[in-house]
């Protein structure tokens with residue numbers, strides 16, 4: 001019977017609980033998390049299965065009217081605030097002993113509410129690798145089909161910046177090339193071309209190599225962040241979203257040796273039943289944690305936490321991979337940059353007024369120039385060979401299927417099509433030391449930054465619950481820089497950034513190097529700089545990998561947790577191996593595919 005009483009409403013936990021209590025608290029599908037993938041899979045499912053009910057349970061509040069979330073130019077200000085889980089890693093012994101920030105959204109939309117709005121895709125061979133790893137049907141063809149369903153692309157207002165291939169127009173998430181293109185950015189493509197890196201505006205169709213101006217997930221109607229809550233506009237009224245409600249456990253029974261989910265328990269002990277499935281969509285850190293809280297995972301960790309083991313699956317929380325970045329900031333000679341918003345209160349107020357009246361404003365700006373390069377392109381053949389040798393040497397003896405895949409990306413048949421390095425041109429200062437303080441003589445200076453991202457790092461780590469405080473923050477250990485290749489790659493990348501900035505025409509706009517400054521010259525200094533300044537670019541994945549069980553998998557190609565009948569995982573944690581791209585387009589694509597698979601299973 002169709003439960004016509006439901007509307008696609010967002011209800012705070014308090015309001016919702018009265019709804020839940022007044023009726024049988026049973027839904028066909030219960031989605032844990034209201035984040036990036038969650039709202040996509042839940043909204044599509046509500047349409048594909050209109051006679052079913054879908055409940056989304058999100059721990060954070062609805063932040064759709066928060067300027068720090070919807071104004072693109074305020075990107076980053078929510079980090080470390082109330083919408084951020086504020087996770088950190090354990091001390092990274094190979095990375096100067098630092099404890100690295102691990103920001104994650106605790107708000108409707110999850111990390112898509114906090115992210116920096118780069119909208120891109122990796123190369124064909126990298127999605128095809130998912131199939132070669134043992135996941136039939138997961139390849140470029142199926143992923144691009146799904147990714148195109150996500151998006152509604154609006155062409156750039158600037159001639160010459162059209163993207164003709166690999167963009168969708170029917171989906172709920174808007175993307176475009178930003179109408180704010182700072183003056184310093186005009187040097188980006190010509191400088192890169194002078195270094196022999198070709199322009200490639202058609203970077204969204206599986207061939208990202210080259211230099212371009214990249215899209216952002218922005219809705220041009222009011223120049224607002226376009227993120228996963230937009231999916232709710234296309235959802236059916238059989239979808240209910242509950243916010244500010246934390247799931248603490250998936251409830252299960254064992255039937256014929258298989259674990260069967262019956263529903264979930266909330267922090268306030270309310271139980272909600274799932275008639276068909278529980279779909280776990282809590283992200284790369286919290287999906288494995290919730291499995292462990294439910295007794296599914298490494299039994300010795302689960303037992304140590306005082307939880308009764310339900311299913312021994314020690315691969316849960318392992319295989320953690322993340323993109324690392326290193327950045328060089330340069331002081332501009334005679335141009336202002338996005339930094340003016342930091343030091344000129346008059347300018348800031350003026351730009352905000354423009355934004356709020358829907359006029360063109362600096363607050364429209366998100367990110368700008370991008371390049372994707374192979375190592376031979378970036379470093380030349382000789383240095384590339386030496387760097388790749390480091391990778392082979394560090395990895396050969398104990399290579400896992402994931403390591404082997406990444407080495408194949410570097411030296412295999414398709415290696416000439418697969419980026420190993422991304423460089424982002426970003427207007428304004430973005431670094432570790434911080435923008436100069438108000439009492440410093442450098443206050444009022446303007447900068448731009450070249451950020452480099454290593455696409456296939458070889459360090460892998462894990463995330464598990466804290467056995468002394470299972471409901472507290474998870475223990476995150478990515479083992480950053482534990483594979484020597486990663487540090488060598490970061491050093492090569494930051495050196496290349498200096499070379500780019502000293503090439504015309506970019507060299508003509510800079511007054512000086514800022515971070516690092518020009519005193520960094522020797523190999524030892526570069527190494528120290530890299531150890532102190534390498535950061536995450538926030539792409540943790542792989543902790544509930546879609547892989548054969550014997551290769552370290554947690555979910556099968558239908559995204560079902562091994563040994564369970566009806567627990568599926570839909571988020572970044574299922575991605576088995578890193579992509580040469582920011583990962584939101586792939587995550588939305590996975591959610592689109594998952595909704596189709598689930599609907600197919602329950603339609604017959």
Ligand SMILES: Cc1cc2nc3c(=O)[nH]c(=O)nc-3n(C[C@H](O)[C@H](O)[C@H](O)COP(=O)(O)OP(=O)(O)OC[C@H]3O[C@@H](n4cnc5c(N)ncnc54)[C@H](O)[C@@H]3O)c2cc1C
Nearest residue numbers: 033035036037059110111115116117118247283572582584
């Ligand atoms: C600062 C930052 C910048 C980034 N920049 C970019 C970028 O420019 N481009 C790009 O492509 N990618 C970027 N990313 C990465 C991208 O945003 C994430 O990979 C993606 O959003 C993760 O999606 P997800 O569905 O896996 O998890 P999330 O979106 O994090 O969703 C998980 C949701 O589950 C909820 N949840 C967790 N546990 C529970 C529980 N027990 N009960 C109820 N709810 C729960 C959380 O509150 C959260 O809302 C960035 C990420 C960050 C943090």
Ligand SMILES: *[C@@H]1O[C@H](CO)[C@@H](O)[C@H](O)[C@H]1NC(C)=O
Nearest residue numbers: 001002048049050051052603
């Ligand atoms: C939904 O239920 C109605 C009434 O029982 C039925 O007519 C309809 O075919 C069902 N739709 C689907 C998609 O199953």
Ligand SMILES: *[C@@H]1O[C@H](CO)[C@@H](O)[C@H](O)[C@H]1NC(C)=O
Nearest residue numbers: 080081082083084085086106
């Ligand atoms: C993150 O830290 C900030 C600053 O301490 C705090 O205000 C906020 O509540 C924290 N976020 C969460 C989800 O606890």
Ligand SMILES: *[C@@H]1O[C@H](CO)[C@@H](O)[C@H](O)[C@H]1NC(C)=O
Nearest residue numbers: 152153154169170171172220
């Ligand atoms: C796509 O966006 C344009 C505006 O950029 C809008 O006119 C159009 O209706 C949108 N398409 C869909 C399917 O939402």
Ligand SMILES: *[C@@H]1O[C@H](CO)[C@@H](O)[C@H](O)[C@H]1NC(C)=O
Nearest residue numbers: 298299300301313314315318
């Ligand atoms: C399970 O966890 C324990 C304790 O952390 C660890 O020693 C063991 O190696 C893990 N088992 C597997 C198979 O990973």
Ligand SMILES: *[C@@H]1O[C@H](CO)[C@@H](O)[C@H](O)[C@H]1NC(C)=O
Nearest residue numbers: 333334335336507508509510
């Ligand atoms: C800034 O410097 C460039 C290059 O030296 C020069 O062409 C330009 O006229 C200068 N602009 C201003 C506003 O001084």
Ligand SMILES: *[C@@H]1O[C@H](CO)[C@@H](O)[C@H](O)[C@H]1NC(C)=O
Nearest residue numbers: 340344345346347348350444
């Ligand atoms: C600050 O911004 C205002 C408004 O754009 C401008 O007139 C002024 O010159 C700026 N001041 C400085 C110090 O740059």
Ligand SMILES: *[C@@H]1O[C@H](CO)[C@@H](O)[C@H](O)[C@H]1NC(C)=O
Nearest residue numbers: 350353354355357358359360
């Ligand atoms: C913004 O645009 C509107 C109409 O286009 C105009 O009336 C208004 O004055 C502008 N606002 C500012 C602050 O310039």
Ligand SMILES: *[C@@H]1O[C@H](CO)[C@@H](O)[C@H](O)[C@H]1NC(C)=O
Nearest residue numbers: 376377379380381382384416
């Ligand atoms: C680098 O190697 C490639 C492939 O082997 C070759 O085509 C190219 O000419 C080499 N470049 C230089 C500068 O030697």
Ligand SMILES: *[C@@H]1O[C@H](CO)[C@@H](O)[C@H](O)[C@H]1NC(C)=O
Nearest residue numbers: 435436437438439440441443
């Ligand atoms: C500048 O300000 C910071 C804090 O705002 C303070 O810690 C520092 O001591 C000040 N430096 C000088 C030279 O006054």
Ligand SMILES: *[C@@H]1O[C@H](CO)[C@@H](O)[C@H](O)[C@H]1NC(C)=O
Nearest residue numbers: 090466467468469472473475
């Ligand atoms: C684990 O929890 C205990 C108890 O709350 C706390 O003292 C400890 O710092 C936590 N460990 C980590 C690595 O966060």
Ligand SMILES: *[C@@H]1O[C@H](CO)[C@@H](O)[C@H](O)[C@H]1NC(C)=O
Nearest residue numbers: 520525526528529530531532
């Ligand atoms: C790296 O950090 C250490 C410890 O804070 C500091 O002594 C050293 O000068 C830093 N080196 C560079 C190049 O940043």
